[in-house]
Amino acid sequence: MWSLNGTSVNEFILLGFTSHPTLQHFLLAMVLAMSLITLLGNSLIIFLVWVESCLHTGMYFFIGNLSLMDIVFTLIVIPQMLIHLASGTKSISFNKCMAQLNLTLSCGMTECFILALMAYDRYVAICQPLRYPTLMRMQVCMQMAGACWVGGFLNAAVLTIITTSFPFCGPNKINHFFCEEPAVLPLACMDTYVVEIVLFALSVIVLMLPFIFIVISYVHIARVVLSMRSAEGRHRAFSTCATHLTVVTLFYSTISFTYLQPRSNRAADQEKRASVFYALVSPMLNPIIYSLRNKDVKRALAKVMQKFS
Numbered sequence: 001m002w003s004l005n006g007t008s009v010n011e012f013i014l015l016g017f018t019s020h021p022t023l024q025h026f027l028l029a030m031v032l033a034m035s036l037i038t039l040l041g042n043s044l045i046i047f048l049v050w051v052e053s054c055l056h057t058g059m060y061f062f063i064g065n066l067s068l069m070d071i072v073f074t075l076i077v078i079p080q081m082l083i084h085l086a087s088g089t090k091s092i093s094f095n096k097c098m099a100q101l102n103l104t105l106s107c108g109m110t111e112c113f114i115l116a117l118m119a120y121d122r123y124v125a126i127c128q129p130l131r132y133p134t135l136m137r138m139q140v141c142m143q144m145a146g147a148c149w150v151g152g153f154l155n156a157a158v159l160t161i162i163t164t165s166f167p168f169c170g171p172n173k174i175n176h177f178f179c180e181e182p183a184v185l186p187l188a189c190m191d192t193y194v195v196e197i198v199l200f201a202l203s204v205i206v207l208m209l210p211f212i213f214i215v216i217s218y219v220h221i222a223r224v225v226l227s228m229r230s231a232e233g234r235h236r237a238f239s240t241c242a243t244h245l246t247v248v249t250l251f252y253s254t255i256s257f258t259y260l261q262p263r264s265n266r267a268a269d270q271e272k273r274a275s276v277f278y279a280l281v282s283p284m285l286n287p288i289i290y291s292l293r294n295k296d297v298k299r300a301l302a303k304v305m306q307k308f309s
Helices: 021-051 058-087 094-127 129-135 138-164 181-187 193-226 231-259 268-293 295-308
Strands: 011-014 091-093
Touching: 011 094, 021 058, 021 268, 021 295, 058 094, 058 138, 058 268, 091 094, 094 129, 094 138, 094 181, 094 193, 094 231, 138 181, 138 193, 181 193, 181 268, 193 231, 231 268, 268 295
Parallel strands: none
Antiparallel strands: 011 091
16 A cells, blocks of 8 residues: 555565574674663763762763763664564564664764764863853753754754655665665665755765864864973873764764765665664773773762772
8 A cells, every 4th residue: 555655665674784593693692792781881871970979060961961872872773683683583664664763863963963062061171271160061061962962853853754755665675784864765766866965965064064163172172282381281181082082083983984975885785884883882882981081980980889889
């Protein structure tokens, strides 16, 4: 039966990585372990930021938002993936696929904005330290983070509405392990070239404008830090930026491979492998990066563990 928008596909088939039973069992165990580490690690970061007064600053508030986003993204993508690996069935309904597409886009766009806010926080802390308590007070941080979440979800909603307006009449096999815009759109039963150009342009805006803002912020930070006379002061300033720069590098080096390539240069298998890093690896590594490279987080963790012991 054809729906109002001409769609006759009721479900999609997510091809995943392999159909070999042994490899599927191995992937099931690996993905389950990674998702548990992701959920536990990011939940711990959120808990520490919530309970420890020494972490009640703009930087750690944004880190808590980033951890919350990693948890949400994991809960959107991983359960369906685990079900497919455990059962061998790889189908997902049309509506669930579009919902997953919308939520993953929302999280990705919001993360771009949050990373830009974190760069701004470091800029104010290092370049304008006397104004930091005013510019980055908690009420302002909450308003800026809220604007990031709303902006990310609104942009994603527009793209999802455009995608669902296309007819999908077959084929229905998605060469991916979750419903992602670049993998779903080519299955539409009409020429989507113009829309893909719009998607590419929007990706450039949403991804690159925050990235340019991050680069400009760190250019100013580097200028101020290099002008410091104290070697200890320079080391302390750069160390506070190291975790953020690491997360930015992990995020942008993989997601740009998927969303910032013209259609003619895209290879589905390569995009799928790149997606593993920002869907599985990066959310798992983020809390490890924060805890291992950040003295305040390690101190707060030691304090909490001492209370419980």
